[in-house]
Amino acid sequence: MTALAAKMTDTRKRILVVDDSLIMRQLVSEIVDSDPDLAVVGTAENGRVAIQKVRQLAPDAVLLDIDMPEMTGLETLRRLGLRSPCKVIILSSLVTNQDASERVEALRLGAAAVIGKPSGGVSLDLKQKRASEIVGVLRQALGLPAIADPPITPAASPTADLIAGPIAELLFAGLDIAVLLFDHTGHLMRASDAAGRILHGCDLEPGRATIASICDTFNHTLASELWDLIGGGDAPAPDEIDFAMPDYSWIPLGRTIMPVELPGQARGVLLVLEDISEKRRLQALLNKTMSSEVAQAAMTATSPTLGGEMRDVTVLFADIRGFTALATALGAHAIVDLLNEYFSYMTDVITAEGGMVDKFIGDGLMALFGVPNPHGDDADRAVAAARKMQRALTLLSERHAGPPLRIGIGVCTGPVLAGQIGSPARMNYTVIGEAVNLASRLEAATKLYGSQILICGETRSRLRRTVPVRQIDVVKVPGIETPTVVHDVFVHEPEAMAAGWLAAFGAGLKAYLDGEITVALDHLARASAANPEDTATRVLAQRCRRLALLKPGEWTGYWSLDER
Structure with a gap:
C-alpha cells in the first residue's frame, strides 16, 4: 500500500504536538496515541516549526504550548487562526484558572479550548492520569465546525506614486535592503531592487501586488501593522520578525515601518526589511554553547573582554552513578545516544526553572542559577530543578532497557566570581569560587550518604518554598576552612x-x-x-x-x- 493510500484509509484524527520541552512532547504524544481514534502525525519545538508543519501535514488539531521562545504560543495561535482550518487547543502551565489573561486572549484568538498542564519540565502525574482531560477535550473539539476565514475586503484602485525623484532612486536602487512603498489603498507602488532578492518568490509587481497578497502566507500581524499606520495609527517600534515565504520557508527580518505623508495625498506607508539570517544563525549557534542571556550579551557587546564581578549564585552539580560499568555494557555508540538524551532531559528541566547549563563534564553537568540574570528565588529554583531532574531520570529509565539510571546532585549557594574567564583568544562565561567547590564536593558525597540530593546550609536558609528535607551532617571539605551544614533533600514527600x-x-x-x-x-x-x-x-x-x-x-x- 502506498503512503497516500495508507493516509486515505487511516480514519484517525491527525494531531500535531507543539512544546519547547522534549519531555513534554514525548509524554503528550504518548497520551494522544493512547486513544485509538487519535494519531500524532508530528511534533514541533517552537511556533515557527509548528506553522510550517501545519501546512505540510494538515493536522486536524494542534496541541499548543503558550510559553515558548522565538514565537510565543499566542502569536502562533494568531497566525494559525487566520488561515488554518485545524483546531488549536492550548496546553500550558501559564493558564491555571478561568480568569487568567492568557486564557481569555487565547479564546479570543480562536482557540478551541484551554487546558492547564502541570507546571515545570517534568510531569509524572500527567503520565499517571493518562491525561483524560486532554483526550476528552481533543475529541470534543474535533467534533466542532472549522473556524471560518475572515472576509477579504476587495482592494481599491491604485493611485499615483507617492515618492519620485533622485532621492527615491537612491532609496529603491542603491540600498541593500528591501524597501516597499504602499499607497493608501494597500497597493505596492515601488519596491527596491534588493526586495526581489530578500523576498524571493513573492509577487512584487508594482500596481498589482498588494499588502494582502504579499502578507497572505501567515504574515497577518505585519499586514495589520501596515493597515493600522495607513489608517492614522502610530508607527510601531522597529522589531525582528519571521516572514513566511511562499515556499513554506521562513526568513528572519529586521522590520521598520514609517508613514509617508505628502501634501494633498492620502497617507501611505514605507516598509523596510533587512535580512538578519546571519545574525540569527550566529545567535542560534551561540545558544547551543551558552545560555540565551549570555549569548545575547555576547552578540551585543562590541568586544567581549576577560573579567567578571562578584555575584550571589546557586551552583548545581550532577553526575551519573556507575557510569563506567554502564558504558562498558552498552558500548560507545549506545552510551553516546543515551548521554545525549539524558542531557536533553536535564537541560529541559534546568532551563524551565530559570537556570543555565554551564558545562557538560563527561557524564556530569554543572548548572547555575542567578546568572547572568538573578530571579530573587534562585535557591528555590535550583532545589526544585534537582528534584525534577531525579523524576525526569525515572521517565528516561522507563524508556530504556537495562538497570535504571541513578544520579547524585549537589547544590550550594554563595558568592562567586562570574564573567568571561580564559584567555584573550578563547574565553568562556562561567563562575569560580568556594560555592562551586562545595557543590562539587556535596555531589560526590551523595554516594557516601546514599542520598539523591545534598544541599549546603546556606542554600537551605535561602529556601522560601516548603521542601521535604533533613539535616544529615556537619562537614569540612578540603580547601574550605569553615564547616558547613549538610541537608538531605527528599525527591518525594x-x-x-x-x-x-x-x-x-x-x-x-x-x-x-x-x-x-x-x-x-x-x-x-x-x-x-x-x-x-x-x-x-x-x-x-x-x-x-x-x-x-x-x-x-x-x-x-x-x-x-x-x-x-
Whole structure:
C-alpha cells in the first residue's frame, strides 16, 4: 500500500504536538496515541516549526504550548487562526484558572479550548492520569465546525506614486535592503531592487501586488501593522520578525515601518526589511554553547573582554552513578545516544526553572542559577530543578532497557566570581569560587550518604518554598576552612510512617554533634531498626563507634570529608 493510500484509509484524527520541552512532547504524544481514534502525525519545538508543519501535514488539531521562545504560543495561535482550518487547543502551565489573561486572549484568538498542564519540565502525574482531560477535550473539539476565514475586503484602485525623484532612486536602487512603498489603498507602488532578492518568490509587481497578497502566507500581524499606520495609527517600534515565504520557508527580518505623508495625498506607508539570517544563525549557534542571556550579551557587546564581578549564585552539580560499568555494557555508540538524551532531559528541566547549563563534564553537568540574570528565588529554583531532574531520570529509565539510571546532585549557594574567564583568544562565561567547590564536593558525597540530593546550609536558609528535607551532617571539605551544614533533600514527600525514624535520626544527629556518643548510638539504633535501608544512619553509627575511642575534648563537632 502506498503512503497516500495508507493516509486515505487511516480514519484517525491527525494531531500535531507543539512544546519547547522534549519531555513534554514525548509524554503528550504518548497520551494522544493512547486513544485509538487519535494519531500524532508530528511534533514541533517552537511556533515557527509548528506553522510550517501545519501546512505540510494538515493536522486536524494542534496541541499548543503558550510559553515558548522565538514565537510565543499566542502569536502562533494568531497566525494559525487566520488561515488554518485545524483546531488549536492550548496546553500550558501559564493558564491555571478561568480568569487568567492568557486564557481569555487565547479564546479570543480562536482557540478551541484551554487546558492547564502541570507546571515545570517534568510531569509524572500527567503520565499517571493518562491525561483524560486532554483526550476528552481533543475529541470534543474535533467534533466542532472549522473556524471560518475572515472576509477579504476587495482592494481599491491604485493611485499615483507617492515618492519620485533622485532621492527615491537612491532609496529603491542603491540600498541593500528591501524597501516597499504602499499607497493608501494597500497597493505596492515601488519596491527596491534588493526586495526581489530578500523576498524571493513573492509577487512584487508594482500596481498589482498588494499588502494582502504579499502578507497572505501567515504574515497577518505585519499586514495589520501596515493597515493600522495607513489608517492614522502610530508607527510601531522597529522589531525582528519571521516572514513566511511562499515556499513554506521562513526568513528572519529586521522590520521598520514609517508613514509617508505628502501634501494633498492620502497617507501611505514605507516598509523596510533587512535580512538578519546571519545574525540569527550566529545567535542560534551561540545558544547551543551558552545560555540565551549570555549569548545575547555576547552578540551585543562590541568586544567581549576577560573579567567578571562578584555575584550571589546557586551552583548545581550532577553526575551519573556507575557510569563506567554502564558504558562498558552498552558500548560507545549506545552510551553516546543515551548521554545525549539524558542531557536533553536535564537541560529541559534546568532551563524551565530559570537556570543555565554551564558545562557538560563527561557524564556530569554543572548548572547555575542567578546568572547572568538573578530571579530573587534562585535557591528555590535550583532545589526544585534537582528534584525534577531525579523524576525526569525515572521517565528516561522507563524508556530504556537495562538497570535504571541513578544520579547524585549537589547544590550550594554563595558568592562567586562570574564573567568571561580564559584567555584573550578563547574565553568562556562561567563562575569560580568556594560555592562551586562545595557543590562539587556535596555531589560526590551523595554516594557516601546514599542520598539523591545534598544541599549546603546556606542554600537551605535561602529556601522560601516548603521542601521535604533533613539535616544529615556537619562537614569540612578540603580547601574550605569553615564547616558547613549538610541537608538531605527528599525527591518525594516522606510517608507518614517515616516521621518516627526521622525523629530518631534527628535526635541521634544532635547527640552526635554535641559529642554525646552513647546517647547518639541509642537514637541511631532505633532509627536503623525503623528504617534499615537508610545509609546515613549507618554512616553516623559507624562514626560514633570510632569517636567513642577518642579522649574527651578531641571531638570537634564536624567531620572532615577527606576522612574515611
